Amino acid sequence: MESPQRVGPYTLIRKLGEGGMGVVHLAHDPAGRPVALKTMRADLAGQEEFRRRFGKESEAARRVARFCTAPVLDAGFHDGVACLVTEYVEGPDxxxxxxxxxxxxxxxxxxxxxxxxxxxxxxxxxxxxxxxxxxxxxxxxxxxxxxxxxxxxxxxxxxxxxxxxxxxxxxxxxxxxxxxxxxxxxxxxxxxxxxxxxxxxxxxxxxxxxxxxxxxxxxxxxxxxxxxxxxxxxxxxxxxxxxxxxxxxxxxxxxxxxxxxxxxxxxxxxxxxxxxWTPVVVPPAGPPQPREPAASRRLWATVAVGVLAAVLGAAVTLAVVRPWERPDGRETVTTVEALGTTFEVRIDSLVRQGRAARLQWTVRNVGKENAPLYNKFGRGALDRTVSQVSLIPPGVGDALYPAVDGGACRCASLPTAPFNGGDRLQLWAVYEGLPEDADRVDVSLGPLGLIKDVAVEQA
Known part of the structure; x- marks a missing residue:
């Protein structure tokens, strides 16, 4: 029997996985935002002890701070279906x-x-x-x-x-x-x-x-x-x-x-x-690609992050890498006037594995005006993602836009919240088909302009 298309106010998009407790779907909330929705097995949901514990434990889960977790957004029974809704996390396990x-x-x-x-x-x-x-x-x-x-x-x-x-x-x-x-x-x-x-x-x-x-x-x-x-x-x-x-x-x-x-x-x-963290790019299914020798990988500069290098046993060093600081001293960063305010845009990383690549960048409002970003970077009027952000390899006439999987852009969505002075967002997008000889590309950020000559790093 096929899964229902809706569970309460949530629209099911596709199945993500299944375990002993139930099935997990990618779903959209009433505002169109992606969420992970886990429906519990019907035989469990029918047990009074389960219902009692489920209510108590899901309420405790709502209290968990979102630091390095996928926070619980909703939990309860919709049309008799016990479900738990969490923030959707894009990325492999x-x-x-x-x-x-x-x-x-x-x-x-x-x-x-x-x-x-x-x-x-x-x-x-x-x-x-x-x-x-x-x-x-x-x-x-x-x-x-x-x-x-x-x-x-x-x-x-x-x-x-x-x-x-x-x-x-x-x-x-x-x-x-x-x-x-x-x-x-x-x-x-x-x-x-x-x-x-x-x-x-x-x-x-x-x-x-x-x-x-x-x-x-x-x-x-x-x-x-x-x-x-x-x-x-x-x-x-x-x-x-x-x-x-x-x-x-x-x-x-x-x-x-x-x-x-x-x-x-x-x-x-x-x-x-x-x-x-260096974002992980998992290529499409197929035989593993040979890893590059460590000596051939580019070394990134390390900086302090407000805590000293740690000592663990004989000495542990947690080197904090700021990927935008290149060995040649150049920063892939720009300041631009757009959307009624001033933005600082910084390319954090552009990491390839084979012909796939993941771009990560940070946008900070360094002006004083509120400048909501949703609906400004998508390729359609109602597109709240950053699907318009593209890579332009040298010598290639057509821009490379984010990959699409199951009709959904493999890229970040933008919140509908205000974007005031001092606010910052870290965004990302995955691309497929990057030419193997492209070691530098231009990055088109839509209304925030073009950043030229961005280095492509190897995973």
Whole structure:
């Protein structure tokens, strides 16, 4: 039976995935904004215990701050269908990226900080995720975003009947106490963080693969296998994977250790992640492309972000990269008068993988006037995306516009909110068909003009 076209006020666009609890769709809210809508299985929604826990736990999920998470926007029952609506995050999940190659360098460190930051926000709301795993971490243009915490068991409900959460948890990433069926606390999520970071950095779960009983046995009884994990994060991962929950650091302590100072606010940690993160471009399905030798990749300058280089064990350095600062000292930045105010436009990165490329740029209103940006960058009168922003390779007559997938632009949408002086937006778009010999392009930003000679970086 096909899924209904609408669930309450939400219009279903396409199926994104399916799990033990239900089905996730890309949907549009009444204002036309993309959201991720998860409908729960009908047999669960019909159980009184589920309905009670669902209401309580989804209300707790609404309290989770949006730092490095996909925030919950709505939860409830529409026409008898239990659903959870979150912000839609554009980007591949961690498992699909690591399947091609493990993360390394600043992106591995940014992942570690970003996921720890999300856990700190989740735990501060009294929620335990309980199912932190690679498929629940999406790699957005601004960094990792943790999803699917909306049906987690409340941390402040010891002894509560875990009807909803009992089926949750993935053996390779669950904590020993969760594997034994014991009550879990935020320390369980920290253990999962350690397993996830180890997987991201090596391409292997630290307790191996195989049947559920053997993996669970290793989680409970064996030491993790961390061979090949970057030594800058390995000591902290080892602490997080302690069998005794009391010996593990908290999510906040993970952040503080990684960033090198005590009590780093989650907002500052989120900003550090976004400035460090290099957007990931996943090419269309096909055989993996050979990776370029590290020596041939361009080195980007690193700068401080208000926190000192961190020391982790022997010394961890979280180098914060500002991709617009090129080794030749040039900045891809311009100031333009448009739409009744003054904008500063900065190209953050243009990263290619094969013939696909992802452009990321920042627009800041440095004037004093409100200048709403929606409906100004789309290719149609009602298009609120940045589909008009194009790349112009040298010697090519036609501009290259963002790719379209399922009728939707693979690009950022613009909010309908005011855009006042001092406001800033980070935007992105994915392009396909970039000539392989194009190492520099011009970028047409529609009403904000043309930025010439932008360097194309290799992923």
């Amino acid at each position: 961690l498992s699909s990226v690591v399947a091609r190659a493990p993360l390394a360098g600043s992106n591995l460190e940014a992942l570690a900080v970003g996921v720890a930051t999300a856990l700190a926000a989740i735990h501060a709301a009294g929620v335990v995720h309980r199912d932190l795993k690679p498929s629940n971490v999406l790699l957005s243009p601004l960094g990792p975003r943790v999803i699917d915490f909306g049906i987690a068991q409340l941390a402040d409900a010891p002894g509560a009947v875990a009807t909803v959460a009992r089926s949750m948890g993935t053996p390779a990433y669950m904590s020993p106490e969760q594997a034994r069926g014991e009550h879990v606390t935020p320390a369980s999520d920290v253990f999962s963080w350690g397993s996830l970071v180890a997987y991201a950095g090596t391409g292997r779960p630290p307790f191996g693969t195989g049947g559920v009983p053997e993996v669970v046995y290793r989680v409970i009884n064996h030491a993790p296998v961390l061979d090949g994990l970057d030594e800058r994060v390995r000591p902290l991962v080892e602490r997080a994977l302690a069998k005794d929950p009391a010996r593990r650091p908290t999510a906040q302590q993970l952040i503080d250790t990684l960033l090198g100072r005590p009590q780093v606010p989650v907002a500052a940690a989120t900003q550090a992640v976004s400035e460090t």
